C-alpha cells in the first residue's frame with residue numbers, strides 16, 4: 351500500500367505537459383467526411399495527429415482533408431463503407447502498411463431514420479443497425495487487432511443520449527446506440543490488460559448534417575429532445591474535440607469502457 355502511493359507520487363516534471371500530447375500519432379476516423387467526425391478529424395490534426403479520413407462519401411472526406419491541409423495538418427482520405435467487412439479489414443491493413451501503426455480509431459460513421467415503430471420498414475431497421483452498430487463493431491475488430499498487436503491503442507465510439515433514454519420514431523437508432531455501448535464495454539473488458547482502451551462519447555443533439563437530414567422527414571423527434579433540454583441549445587461539432595483528445599491521449603490511461611457524456615447536462619435532469 352505504502353509502496354504504491356510512493357510510486358503514484360513519482361511524477362516527472364513534464365508529466366502534465368505531455369499527458370495530452372498526441373503529436374506523431376495516427377488516427378482513423380470513420381464518418382470523417384461530415385459533422386462530428388469531421389470536427390474530430392480537424393481537432394486531431396491540430397493536435398499533430400496524422401488523420402486518415404474514412405468515409406463512404408469521397409467528396410465529404412476530401413472537403414475535411416482540404417480544411418486540414420489548409421491549416422497545415424496531415425490528413426489523407428480512404429473511401430470506405432464500414433458495413434463491408436472485407437473493405438474494413440483491407441483499410442486497416444493499408445493504414446498500418448503505410449504508417450506502421452494506428453493509435454486511435456474514432457467510429458463516427460452513422461445515420462438515423464425516423465418512423466413509427468409499428469410501421470418501421472424492416473430494410474431501414476437493418477440499414478441503421480448494420481451501419482451504426484455492426485459497422486462500429488467491424489471497425490473495432492479490424493483496428494483493435496492492429497492495436498492489440500502493438501500493445502497500445504484507443505478506440506472511441508459515438509454513443510448518444512439515445513444510448514440511455516428513449517425518444518419517438520427512432521427505435522432502430524436507439525437500438526443501435528444502446529448496442530454501441532454494449533460493444534464498448536465488452537471490448538474494453540476483453541482488451542483491458544492488453545493496452546487497448548475502448549470508450550464512447552455521448553453527445554446531446556448536435557447541429558450537424560445528420561440532425562438536419564433527419565428533421566426533413568419529421569421534426570417530431572428533435573422537438574421532443576429539444577423540449578427536455580436544460581437550455582435550448584444544440585451542441586456544436588467542435589465541442590466534442592476536447593473529449594476526443596482526452597480519450598485518445600495518455601491522460602485517460604485508466605479510463606476504459608466509459609461513456610463520456612457531452613450532453614450539456616441532458617441526462618442529469
Ligand SMILES: NC(=O)c1ccc[n+]([C@@H]2O[C@H](COP(=O)([O-])OP(=O)(O)OC[C@H]3O[C@@H](n4cnc5c(N)ncnc54)[C@H](O)[C@@H]3O)[C@@H](O)[C@H]2O)c1
Nearest residue numbers: 381383384385386406407431432459460510555556558560
Ligand atoms: N448529430 C447528432 O445529434 C448526434 C448525436 C449523438 C450521436 N451522434 C452520432 O455521431 C455520429 C456522427 O453523426 P453526425 O451528426 O456527424 O452525422 P453526419 O451525417 O453529419 O456524418 C456521418 C458521416 O458518416 C458517413 N457514413 C455514412 N454511412 C457510412 C458508411 N457505410 N461507411 C462510412 N461512412 C459512412 C457519412 O457519409 C457522413 O460523412 C453518428 O454515429 C451519430 O449517430 C450524432
